[in-house]
Amino acid sequence: MVSIEYYIGLSAILFIIGTMGVLTRRNAIIIFMSIELMLNAANLLFVAFARMFEALGGQIFVFFVMTVAAAEVAVGLALIVAVFRTKQTINIDEASTLKG
């Protein structure tokens, strides 16, 4: 196995790219995809540590993260569709009605 530091580095880079996507893009769907990327980076590290410690618990947690991601995508895309119905756009800056 390649040493764990490389996996930590790769996971951190993917997570940071996802964070940048959430912060810089204004398309709601791209923001959602960036969140998926961040969840994925965490999953990769779970599996890498599971391999390192020879413990299956890490792999099981990946399942739960996947389930949460699937639920989040279903609800999130429904929200995006609802926002598009009312605003006719999915630019996240336009959906600021609740802003104080």
Added chain:
Amino acid sequence: MDANLTVFIILAVVAIGSAIGMLLNRNAVYSALFLILNFATVAVFYIILGAPFIAMTHVTVYAGAIMVLFLFVIMLLGAEELTGGTTKFDWQKPAAVVLALFLLAELYVVIFFRDTVFAEFRALADFGTPQNVGRVLFNDYLLPFEITAFLLLAAMIGAIVIARRVRRKPGN
């Protein structure tokens, strides 16, 4: 250089490159396709790390179900681009030919050198198999497993309720 490290670096470059492609692409459909490439690369990492069952689930759930949902919503809303301006890809056809040749070479290596290439994976064979994962999942993590069932049910109902078209009553 160590063969494992070489494979890791190649895969890491593809993963980071596709993530950056997803981040920078103006067109949401291309972003989604880049993300699918990223998920496929991560699935290969899972196989390397001795988690074949996770890798298969990852491809089915993420690259299969979730990204199809994304693409469906993108095309349903016609939300490919927020701003105008299209880019042309004249280099796509030659790039496709080169990548297809790479794929052919990979298949050749996989089919004819499988005994030597996959020797290390075979040593890991009984770590992340469906049997072992299932045994741990249904013995040690049974309660979280049941809770995720409720989570999925709640998400399903929530998605249906939120995305439903609200009909105004004729009286209002």
